[in-house]
Amino acid sequence: MPSLGATYGRGAATLPQWDLANSDCVLVMGSNMAENHPIAFRFVLQAKQRGATVIHADPRFTRTSALADIHAPLRAGSDIAFLGGLIHHVLEHDLWFRDYALPYTNLSTIVDEEYQGPEELDGLFSGWSEESKRYSPQSWQYQGVMMPSSLAEAFIETEGFCEAVKRLHEGPTPKDPTLQHPRCVYQILKRHFARYTPEMVERATGCPREVFLKVAEALARNSGRERTGAICYAVGWTHHSTGVQMIRAAAILQALLGNVGRPGGGILALRGHTSIQGSTDIPTLYDMLPGYLPQPHALKPHQDLAQYLEAETNPTGWWHNFPKYAVSLLRAWYGGAGNKENGFGYDFLPRIVGDHSQLPMTVAMRDGIIKGLFVMGQNPVVGGSNSLLVQRGLAQLDWMVVRDFAETDTASFWRDGHLVRSGELRPEEIGTEVFLMPASLSGEKAGSFTNTHRLLQWHDKVVDGPGDSRSEHWFTYHLGRRLKSLYADSTREEDQAIRALTWDYPVDEEGEPDAEAVLQEINGYTWPERKLVQDFKELKEDGSTACGCWIYSGVFPEEGRNLARARKPDGPDGPGTHLGWGFAWPDNRRTLNNRASADPEGRPWSERKRLVWWDEDKGEWQSPDKVDFIPTKRPDYEPDWEKKPAGMDAISGHQPFIMIPDGVAGLFVPSGLKDGPLPAHFEPVESPVSNPLYRQDANPAAKRWEHADNPIHATGDPRFPHMLTTYRLTEQHSGGTPTRLVPTTAELMPEGFCEIPTELAASLGIRSTDWVVLSTARGEIETRALVTDRLQPFRLDGRLIFQLGLPWHYGWAGYATGDIANVLTAVVGDPNTAMHENKALTCALRPGRLPRGKGES
């Protein structure tokens, strides 16, 4: 999550879920937590029982709203207008936590004089190129200082970057602690959010002014020394073309209110799949290597290891250790084949050339660039945007391997898919060779998952999966073994990477590789002795250590001690940090940036919110948590700038955000984001209305893939007058495979449906359970109507706008079926993450059914 990464230094939940019980106020927004993360929502209710105020801001009235003290309804996609209004309110009425925010954020930092924002440029930031449709962040820098990003990729495409960032060794970033300087971040924020008044919030979001003000007051009231508030979000924020900036707005608000790094405070990213955090940390993603290291890019100064390390190593802050982590990863992957000449194997690594994420992958399949596809535990026919484009893409492949516990919609696209049903293609015309292989489930294999709050938890193998079911350890390991033998005699340069790859995991009698041996490699060991390292502080950049993912280092500190398997919770009288239950990255720290729970002098802000404090006698920080700071760094430590300090030496004793090069939270983000240093409200790419805030309608930097099979509706297209938002159900899971194919959950939610507001249904003569057809320029689906008052229509500039809600789990496979919601959605996305925008798009609605196709006689 680049938003939290850019603001606080790490793109992950800042607090453990159970700590929500210590909150005085919980805002759930961009999430229907009661229904989609029900067990975590218990902690919100525990907080409520202790007197906390619970707020749900959402287009739909759901069970989360029903249990909240305040439900603030808002138009899908207008979240930044709402959050911007909250920031405006807090600044305007001086409700921010000054003693915290002044030292711990960049509020006082002075920004380059070239910087201009949407106030001056009517919706654009300075640095926009109309030609390339991209921003240059040059003018977003601090005065006289180039800031590298704290995200995976530190390097910023600007002239003289590598030299310019060295200025960070020479002194602190320019500041005006009086906050009077017109270009200090505080003044910029005030100007930037000036137009986000309660009146504007009401107009842009549809949320009544009084309700909005109640929310603002509750948040402000529950902040400061004695009180803290938390924000929980899920894909209701990320699935927008402005998703990253929505979370950014929340992150700014939380830092202003002094809610980060403190008990009951922070931002909880609620993630969908069981180990989605783990698969981002150890990324099966195109743009990163394990531990948030950038995948080398052919068009960046990444030609060889020396260049890569120079471009990507931040001069100051914790990320200065980057070379140790990069070299240790290379050692883990290429072992003895790595040497000084090939950069420890860096020369083997593939280079990316652009965006290779799932949305462009879909287009690349359709265009015949991708010819073979592995699908492991995913169901892109249901989960991928623009499902017809996905299905056309699958039909173009030479081969596809699907690994799952049963036949998924993706596996059977050639027999049951839309193209076959509609008569567009017959199975004989689909040339894709398909393999469907049974996969083991979690009780049938051993391994670890990383949950939504960075907690690694091991699961045992208890039984064998049925028949030929195998784990992905097994599949990947044996595929690798076969490939290594196919390439064993090759002398071609391009085959040396696979030959060099270390692949010697011990296997049991069934050929299953030992998952603990893999976790040990992830943890790291000395090389070549293979003695496990205690944590990432032992890693070296000279090739004498190997480590598969530095942030997980410490999970297996010695033989026989797999801490992901630790199962010792605190008792009722314990501190409640549960350090003995699982292992949280990094270094078992449960609350990130927890140095901020003490004041600059090292004293807790209050007894009530005590978590970390400086003990002068011991000369050490104390906490029931692991301290997210240098344990012995005094609170009054100041860098000696004469010595040109590097790394953590350049971070003072009162700068808690150690992953950020200047040690403070970035309210204004100079580097790393592709659509601006501050959040601004833009309409969704498809919206029935123009932007009430700026002349610029949609996020100018939003990703759009122009393709004949992917037409996009223009703003206000009268053919598609309604807003559509997709959502999830408690009883179904994501692409539906593990619930639609299971009798109990299928029975609980047996069929697809669409929520339709009462007034709209009445005007079209639609009653509940009637068939209706939803359509966009991408496709049409039929489903049953559920007429409801849960989705309020909104009036914007005199026009009544209806919102429809559509669960997206359904498909043709299994017991619970329905048309695929993603037939309607488009391949468009956020410029930072390439995440799609399925929470807000436009559509048409009519009563009736779809004509049955030729293939369905």
Add this chain to the structure above:
Amino acid sequence: MTERRRPRRSLTRKSAGALADWSVPRQLRGAPDKTKAAESAMSRGLRPRLEQADKVGTSICPYCAVGCAQLIYAKDGKPIHVEGDPRSPINQGTLCPKGAATFGLMLSPQRLDHCLHRAPGAGEWRRVTLDWAMDRIAHLAKRTRDEGYVARLPDGTRLNHTLSIGSLGGATLDNEENYLIKKLFSGGLGMVFLENQARV
């Protein structure tokens, strides 16, 4: 191991027994309603299913990222029960409707226990062995990779990559599995179209 068994009785004896079993009179007589009074001949004969388990292991819910801990009970190598782990500070023994469906997931009648192959243009699956599938996949992966491999740009810049194979998935898998997938596909084969559900 005790078996669940109901005694066979004649109809009259049955109704007399049922009357004697009826808890209300006993409650009225003052027997505690949660223990003694609640007992019946049938309930006395019931045994907890978990008693039959010959193995129990810790697990983590395979659905969402809350990370609820589970206990899986098995008998003769088959799961017989899945429940929330009461020790967990996250779920304290509870599970939501999805987590509670884990047992049903493991035993779903839809589960596949053998490999299937659909030849180009075919109208149905045919059954194949795991070994055959693995060999064929390795062969196809090598061929497709080699055909699409680009070592360098014309100006000599290293690419080391193939655009011709993609991979989707990972968010439902173990960290160790993700690690092996990334290592083999990216570090070994040079694949760059490598994605999971993090963005969807």
